[in-house]
Amino acid sequence: MQRFLVIQTAFLGDVILATPVIRELKRLYPESEIDVLVRKGNESILKNHPAIHTVFSFNKKEGKWKEMRRLIKVFRSNKYDEVINLQRFGSSGIITFLSGGKRKVGFDKNPFSFCYDIKVKHEIGTGKHEVERNLECIAHHGAEKLVRPVVYPALEDRQKVAAYTQEPFYTLAPASVWFTKQLPEAKWIELANNLQKKGKVYLVGGPADAGLCQRIIQAAGLPEENNLAGKLNLLESCALFEKAVRCFVNDSGPLHMATAVNAPVTAFFCATVPRFGFGPLSDDSEIRETTEDLKCRPCGLHGGKVCPEGHFKCGNMDVSV
Helix, strand or coil: EEEEEEEEEHHHHHHCCCCHHHHHHHHHCCCCEEEEEEECHHHHHHHCCCCCEEEECCCHHHCCCHHHHHHHHHHHHHHCCCCEEECCCCCHHHHHCCCCCCCCEEEECCCCCHHHHHECCCCCCCCCHHHHHHHHCHHHHHCCCCCCCCCCHHHHHHHHHHCCCCEEEEEEEECCHHHHHHCCCHHHHHHHHHHHHCEEEEECHHHHHHHHHHHHHHHHCCCCEEEEECCCCCHHHHHHHHCEEEEEEEECHHHHHHCCCCCEEEEEECCCCCCCCCCCCCCCCEEEEEECEEEECCCCCCCCCCCCCCHHHHCCCCCCC
């Protein structure tokens, strides 16, 4: 029996984009055991995943080096046949290096890639999707080149959102960790106004996004109870997206959550660009971006906390529906 460890300790969206690797490994090796390491807080998105044996979490709040030593000890005892590191930062490289895995695989950009048995070139900006890049790490097993990410809301997740899904509805996820990835608030208000003529409109996000969602709710004249920010966990939000007429998202985690339940999705790209490889993969996908030729766009892989030019013109785009 093959034993695999897949490492992705970056953001929520990155974990979702790692699920095709897990799916393909299980397809190729049905009897295998596949463990996954993620950053603390992201483990819940992998709950109920039928291909995963164990999800380990990397809790840096417990002390980064202490946690790394703890995990390395566990991983060495598990005697993995292959450790696949999809994260490009040093801490994941150290864990891979010292994991005791018989074969170590990862991207060449990791500073500890010298320890890998198989190094994969990681190219951003060519239009290749991150899922394709990840699957290249298991190409030596005969993996498919592109597989849609999937997560698995449970029956109780669907029951939690059932009351919201009785009539046609749309979801808006207006927040992002990075300000310049976030469609401007005025545009979300305009979109909410347009959509409420067609059906119910729910705003979703984490607890920290409740204020932004509330301002949009009030400005658009939507009912207070349509602000679901902080009221749903990750898989409950996915269960809601699954039933939506359409999900409207930034280039952020909710984009990949919607893709992972194959929901119809419109993704707004402001400071970042689709050619970085993080666009939606749902069967019904649409990307919106400014039509203005801006020399400053893209201003970085992740955008930024503020517009470096001070005008944020990349957020000026058509939100008609």
